Amino acid sequence: MADRFEIMQKALIKMLEEKKYTTLRDILVTMNPSDIAGIFTELEDRQIPLLFRLLTKEQAAETFVEMEPEAQELLIRGFSDNELKEILEELYADDAADLIEEMPANVVKRILKQATPELRNSVNQLLRYPENSAGSMMTTEYVTLRPDMTVEESILRIRRQGVDKETIYTCYVTRDRVLIGMVTVKDLLLCADDETVIEDIMLTNLISVSTQTDQEEVARMLSKYNFLALPVVDKENRMVGIVTFDDAMDVMEDEATEDMELMGGILPSEKTYLRSSAFDLFKSRVPWLMLLMVSATFTGLIITAFEGALAAQVALTAFIPMLMGTGGNSGSQSSVTVIRSLSLDELRFGDIGRVLWKELRTALLCGIALAAVCFVKIWLVDRMLMGNEAITLTVDAVVCLTLCVTVVIAKLVGCSLPMIAKVLHLDPAVMASPFISTIVDALSLLVYFLFATLLLGI
Amino acid sequence: MADRFEIMQKALIKMLEEKKYTTLRDILVTMNPSDIAGIFTELEDRQIPLLFRLLTKEQAAETFVEMEPEAQELLIRGFSDNELKEILEELYADDAADLIEEMPANVVKRILKQATPELRNSVNQLLRYPENSAGSMMTTEYVTLRPDMTVEESILRIRRQGVDKETIYTCYVTRDRVLIGMVTVKDLLLCADDETVIEDIMLTNLISVSTQTDQEEVARMLSKYNFLALPVVDKENRMVGIVTFDDAMDVMEDEATEDMELMGGILPSEKTYLRSSAFDLFKSRVPWLMLLMVSATFTGLIITAFEGALAAQVALTAFIPMLMGTGGNSGSQSSVTVIRSLSLDELRFGDIGRVLWKELRTALLCGIALAAVCFVKIWLVDRMLMGNEAITLTVDAVVCLTLCVTVVIAKLVGCSLPMIAKVLHLDPAVMASPFISTIVDALSLLVYFLFATLLLGI
Numbered sequence: 001m002a003d004r005f006e007i008m009q010k011a012l013i014k015m016l017e018e019k020k021y022t023t024l025r026d027i028l029v030t031m032n033p034s035d036i037a038g039i040f041t042e043l044e045d046r047q048i049p050l051l052f053r054l055l056t057k058e059q060a061a062e063t064f065v066e067m068e069p070e071a072q073e074l075l076i077r078g079f080s081d082n083e084l085k086e087i088l089e090e091l092y093a094d095d096a097a098d099l100i101e102e103m104p105a106n107v108v109k110r111i112l113k114q115a116t117p118e119l120r121n122s123v124n125q126l127l128r129y130p131e132n133s134a135g136s137m138m139t140t141e142y143v144t145l146r147p148d149m150t151v152e153e154s155i156l157r158i159r160r161q162g163v164d165k166e167t168i169y170t171c172y173v174t175r176d177r178v179l180i181g182m183v184t185v186k187d188l189l190l191c192a193d194d195e196t197v198i199e200d201i202m203l204t205n206l207i208s209v210s211t212q213t214d215q216e217e218v219a220r221m222l223s224k225y226n227f228l229a230l231p232v233v234d235k236e237n238r239m240v241g242i243v244t245f246d247d248a249m250d251v252m253e254d255e256a257t258e259d260m261e262l263m264g265g266i267l268p269s270e271k272t273y274l275r276s277s278a279f280d281l282f283k284s285r286v287p288w289l290m291l292l293m294v295s296a297t298f299t300g301l302i303i304t305a306f307e308g309a310l311a312a313q314v315a316l317t318a319f320i321p322m323l324m325g326t327g328g329n330s331g332s333q334s335s336v337t338v339i340r341s342l343s344l345d346e347l348r349f350g351d352i353g354r355v356l357w358k359e360l361r362t363a364l365l366c367g368i369a370l371a372a373v374c375f376v377k378i379w380l381v382d383r384m385l386m387g388n389e390a391i392t393l394t395v396d397a398v399v400c401l402t403l404c405v406t407v408v409i410a411k412l413v414g415c416s417l418p419m420i421a422k423v424l425h426l427d428p429a430v431m432a433s434p435f436i437s438t439i440v441d442a443l444s445l446l447v448y449f450l451f452a453t454l455l456l457g458i
Numbered sequence: 459m460a461d462r463f464e465i466m467q468k469a470l471i472k473m474l475e476e477k478k479y480t481t482l483r484d485i486l487v488t489m490n491p492s493d494i495a496g497i498f499t500e501l502e503d504r505q506i507p508l509l510f511r512l513l514t515k516e517q518a519a520e521t522f523v524e525m526e527p528e529a530q531e532l533l534i535r536g537f538s539d540n541e542l543k544e545i546l547e548e549l550y551a552d553d554a555a556d557l558i559e560e561m562p563a564n565v566v567k568r569i570l571k572q573a574t575p576e577l578r579n580s581v582n583q584l585l586r587y588p589e590n591s592a593g594s595m596m597t598t599e600y601v602t603l604r605p606d607m608t609v610e611e612s613i614l615r616i617r618r619q620g621v622d623k624e625t626i627y628t629c630y631v632t633r634d635r636v637l638i639g640m641v642t643v644k645d646l647l648l649c650a651d652d653e654t655v656i657e658d659i660m661l662t663n664l665i666s667v668s669t670q671t672d673q674e675e676v677a678r679m680l681s682k683y684n685f686l687a688l689p690v691v692d693k694e695n696r697m698v699g700i701v702t703f704d705d706a707m708d709v710m711e712d713e714a715t716e717d718m719e720l721m722g723g724i725l726p727s728e729k730t731y732l733r734s735s736a737f738d739l740f741k742s743r744v745p746w747l748m749l750l751m752v753s754a755t756f757t758g759l760i761i762t763a764f765e766g767a768l769a770a771q772v773a774l775t776a777f778i779p780m781l782m783g784t785g786g787n788s789g790s791q792s793s794v795t796v797i798r799s800l801s802l803d804e805l806r807f808g809d810i811g812r813v814l815w816k817e818l819r820t821a822l823l824c825g826i827a828l829a830a831v832c833f834v835k836i837w838l839v840d841r842m843l844m845g846n847e848a849i850t851l852t853v854d855a856v857v858c859l860t861l862c863v864t865v866v867i868a869k870l871v872g873c874s875l876p877m878i879a880k881v882l883h884l885d886p887a888v889m890a891s892p893f894i895s896t897i898v899d900a901l902s903l904l905v906y907f908l909f910a911t912l913l914l915g916i
Contacts, residue, residue, distance in 0.1 A: 006806075030663040034682050159647050168644050169627050185643060186626050189617050205488040223711065224492050226704035228686070245703050246684035249710065253681065256714035257798050263718065264794030265787050273799040274809065278819035285791045286824050289865075292787055293828055296780035297839060303776040304846060310775060317768060317775055318761040321899055322754035324779055328786070329723050329750055329892045333743045336722030340715050341731040351732065361736035366744050370751055381755060388762060407747075434787045441779055 009039050016043075016051055025054045033059060037066035049078045061090030068275070069102040076107050085114045092166050093122035094139040094247070100127065125240075134218045135211030137251065138232045138241030143171040145198050147180060152194040158185065167244055170229045173202045179231055179239040182206055208233045211240060216255050219248040220345060259343055262429035263336060265292070292434050298442045299324075306449040309458045315390035316452060318382075319399045320445070322374075327406040327444040328437035330366065334359055334414030335436050339428045342418060349423045355415050363411035367404035375400045398451045406444040413439055467497050474501075474509055483512045491517060495524035507536045519548030526733070527560040534565050543572045550624050551580035552597040552705070558585065592676045593669030595709065596690045596699030601629040605638060605657040609649045612656055616643065625702055628687045631660045637689055637697040640664055666691045669698060674713050677706040678803060717801055720887035721794060723750070750892050756900045757782075764907040767916045773848035774910060776840075777857045778903070780832075785864040785902040786895035788824065792817055792872030793894050797886045800876060807881045813873050821869035825862035833858045856909045864902040871897055 015024045028036060036059065040048055048071055055063060064072065064087055076084060088096065088111065096119060100108050112120055122140045129135025143165050145154050154171065162168040171188075173181035181202030191201060208231040209218050222230055222245055230248075232241040258268040265288035271280060303310070303320075310317055338355065341347040347355070375396055383391045414436050418428035452458060473482045486494060494517070498506055506529055513521060522530065522545055534542060546554065546569065554577060558566050570578055580598045587593025601623050603612050612629065620626040629646075631639035639660030649659060666689040667676050680688055680703055688706075690699040716726040723746035729738060761768070761778075768775055796813065799805040805813070833854055841849045872894050876886035910916060 032663065032665060032683055034684075155647070162644060162648050168647070185647070186620060189613070189626065189643070190620050205490065207490060223704070223707040225490055226492075226707075228703075245686075245707070246681070249681040249684075249703070249707060252707065252710055252714075253802065256710075256718075257802070260714075260718060260721065260794050260798050263721070264790050266791050266795065272804045273795055274804065274812065276816075278816050278823060281795075281816065281820040282823040282827075285788075285820065286827055289784060289787055289791075289824060289828055290831060293780060293784050293832060293861075294835060296783050297835070299779035299783075300776040300840065301844070303779070304773075304840075304844070307772055307775075311769070311772060314765055314769060315762075317765075317778075318758040320775075320778060321757035321761070321782055321903070322751060324782070325754050325757075325895060325899065326747060326751050328895070329747055330743075332722050332892070333724050333747075336718050337724065337731055337739075340718050344711065344715070346730045346732065354732065358734075358736050358739065362739040362743065365736060365740040366747060369740075369744055370747055373748060374751060377752060377755070382758065382762075386759070386762070403751075434790070437783065437786070441783065445779070 005035070005038075009042060012039055013042060013047075016047055021054060024051075028054055028059070029056060033062035034066050036063045037068075040067050040071050045074055048074055057086065058090065061087050065091065065095045065099075072099065073103055073107055076103070076110065081110075081114055084110065088115050088119060091119070092139050092141055093119060093126060094137065094166075097123045097126040097136070129211055132215045133211060134209045134213040134215065134230075134232045134243055135241070137215050137218070137247050138211075138243045139166045140241045141165045142229070142231075142242045143168055144239070145171050145173050145183065147173050147175060147197070147199040147202065149198045150194065151188050151191045151196045151198070151201070154183070154198055155188055158188075167229050167242070170227075170242070172231055172239055172242070173198055174239050177238040179206060179208060179233055179237060180204065182231070206231065208237075209243070210235070215251045216343070218243050219251040219255070222248040223252065255343070259339065259427075259429040262427060263339065263432035265289070265432070265434035288434060292438055295438050296441070299438075299445055302442060302445045302449070306452075309449060309452055309456075312458045313390070313395065313452065313456055315388065315395055316398070316448070319378075320448070323399070323402055323406055323444050323448060324437075324441045326370065326403060327410045327440040330363070330407045331410035331414035331436040331440045332432065334363075334411045335418055335432050338415045338418045339432060342422055342428045347419075349419055352416065352419050355419065356412060359411045359415045360408065363408040366411070367407035370407060371400040371404040374403055394455050398448070398455050401451050401455075402444065402448045405447050406440065409443050409447070410436070410440040413443075463493070463496075467500060470497055471500060471505075474505055479512060482509075486512055486517070487514060491520035492524050494521045495526075498525050498529050503532055506532055515544065516548065519545050523549065523553045523557075530557065531561055531565055534561070534568065539572055542568065546573050546577060549577075550597050550599055551577060551584060552595065552624075555581045555584040555594075587669055590673045591669060592667045592671040592673065592688075592690045592701055593699070595673050595676070595705050596669075596701045597624045598699045599623045600687070600689075600700045601626055602632050602697070603629050603641065603656050605631050605633060605655070605660065607656045608652065609646050609654045609656070609659070610652040612641070613646055616646075625687050625700070628685075628700070630689055630697055630700075631656055632697050635696040637664065637666060637691055637695060638662065640689070664689065666695075667701070668693070673709045674801070676701050677709040677713065680706040681710065713801070717797065717885075717887040720885060721797065721890035723747070723890070723892035746892060750896055753896050754899070757896075757903055760900060760903045760907070764910075767907060767910055767914075770916045771848070771853065771910065771914055773846065773853055774856070774906070777836075778906070781857070781860055781864055781902050781906060782895075782899045784828065784861060785868040785898040788821070788865045789868035789872035789894040789898045790890065792820075792869045793876055793890050796873045796876045797890060800880055800886045805877075807877055810874065810877050813877065814870065817869045817873045818866070821866040824869070825865035828865060829858040829862040832861055852913050856906070856913050859909050859913075860902065860906045863905050864898065867901050867905070868894070868898045871901075 052075055100111060100123060126136060141164055143158055143161060158168050169185045171183050172179060181204050183198055183202045187201055207225060211232055211234055229242045229244045231239055232243060234240050261268045267284040267287060269284050378396045378399060382388050417431040417436060421428045421431045510533055558569060558581060584594060599622055601616055601619060616626050627643045629641050630637055639662050641656060641660045645659055665683060669690055669692055676688060687700045687702045689697055690701060692698050719726045725742040725745060727742050836854045836857060840846050875889040875894060879886045879889045
């Protein structure tokens, strides 16, 4: 599938180079805007306007929205005022607002000059909402009906107004701009009697979000309720916009990516991997590495403090990586599970007691199983097979007791830190494996040397 | 928001206990099925049928679909044959198939006995497709039109048939069951002339998936093209079903969760966190921990082999946790970025050259920055502040050279393993941090002792 598409892309680019414009136009007209936008990422700068001019007017606008900001800027700079006006006329207000956020100031000025007063108005309004809020992701183009309209009148209104609306399938019923109900096109079409009044068939148990609601919450609600669109209201419950399912899907993808990046100790970035330069990647990765490297000073200090013990029982050193690795892995298992459950809203801070109890039992099961296997493995492999006489039964016991305790500590730390972060209104994903590993490393070394001192008398 | 809902839940449960059924029914009728299903998870077993009987017929079916399998089973066992039949009549074929997959054999038998022959047929057909394929997630209820129908006839057909269809907004045009076009209700409603023939307005550059397409691919396509639904065709291009956006959203969420679980070294599970017992969690977590613990034998062996060197320069031991930690973190940063880009289809195996080159430069930037800071830190903190005379300039150099090389190795291993997994048709997420850390740990120790031998002459 993907490869067939790549072959087709190459063929189209070759046609462009060979100036086979008529054939190219015939092929482009059958293609989907998302796929056409994909071709633009593979073109050289001078080819971009060439290919763009081959698109039909409607396709041009839809493709434009899907393109990368660099290509958009290049095109706008090359557009005549008239061309720019034509594209802007085809854009939905939320797409235009996104575009303006990405462009440099002088390009924004040109865009706003060519936009219709209505578009300029909607865009300005959208840009006033906080980033990542329902207000900033909503569109202001939706269909409203009055409660006293009949089904027939409503359908007529949709047919007249629908062409400019992002969705016509969910219509909102307002009185003095206040949202009072909702009716779907399905309800209207399936309604047997054309004279039925909207008020009698509209749904009134409405679910809406405020302009300030976080976009993650909006996406989760759309997904939970299986809605095509969710109405956005202001503080006075006046309807100001809608968020559609396709924007919610993008948010879900972005939020999952952001969580994964945070879990991996990376500062989230909006750019895709291949578009990020090595320096971009460096900037988003080095802060965590630096922080964790410096905080590893503690583990170093602990080892230095017990240098005497290690010199006396040199076999102990060999197990440090295994203990720390298992601790880190156990902790990250718990933190990943809890972080994901929190972000899917399956878990709240009030559940912390249940979580700790569940993790404690899981940790004991894991810890005992691991310690048992480790005990046998050390004896069979390290002592018998490799013939390391320094490994006595007591050394083996110290290692395995530490292993079990480390797993328990790691799981308890791993599950509680993300929940605490949530309560402090931090992103729980920040409290993921790298951070937890550093804490667990230090704790497990302390436990190790404690058992060594107690059992080996050093 | 969430808390207000919890308070409401508690109030409703209290009403149920106090047998205030009329009030309860009045409130339930205004609520959304997803939210009602949420209440059932908080009820005791004996209360479940009580509350369920208070729902209207339509609400009952919609709520039933959103409930947990345990509650569904309990309800079915309590249903009379007639009640079961009523619920089944309201279910879409894909929801019925999901239900049957979750229920034990004797319940399935009862369900199939009460289902209409058509439903039984559709369900059987759906159950025959491989798990996680488009065929298994599609629904067979969609609207088809003939190419020679007029717009008016089409709207009439939708009004007659639509009530049983999962979506009416996208209609598919078929000839001899072969998919030849697509038309939206928006197109139909906005078409000025009722006598226009479908063939003239239908879209023919169709994007469809086969019954065998993986559900992740289907979800990605729906999200990429912003479609409400995607047609599913068999090998002869005959239309067999549609996948709707709401199912795609669920798949996206599940796949992101699965990737995160794999990245955290957990075997994915379908159960939510709070529904999993400690033993369930143990089973999904212990395999990776066991594997990684045993493979840490290598790091242990490497340390044992260089025991002499460590005994001679005991200060070296203190830096092992820092080196391994930084290596692990660097590797997981690269693997997380690459795994996510692969799963969003932003990256293909053909890009491996570009990826390696980008990671190499990023790694050098990170490695040099970290080594420089580390060099100064060791000298100022460990030597001057803590007064550790064993740390000479050469020891400091050995540690920082190792640090830089480790970061480079970690990033190259971290980015290439997931890409290799992809080519071998394994899930790239399996090649995440825990796995990579173990490899990087061993390599970084080898580098450490190599530099120590060369520079310190031990």
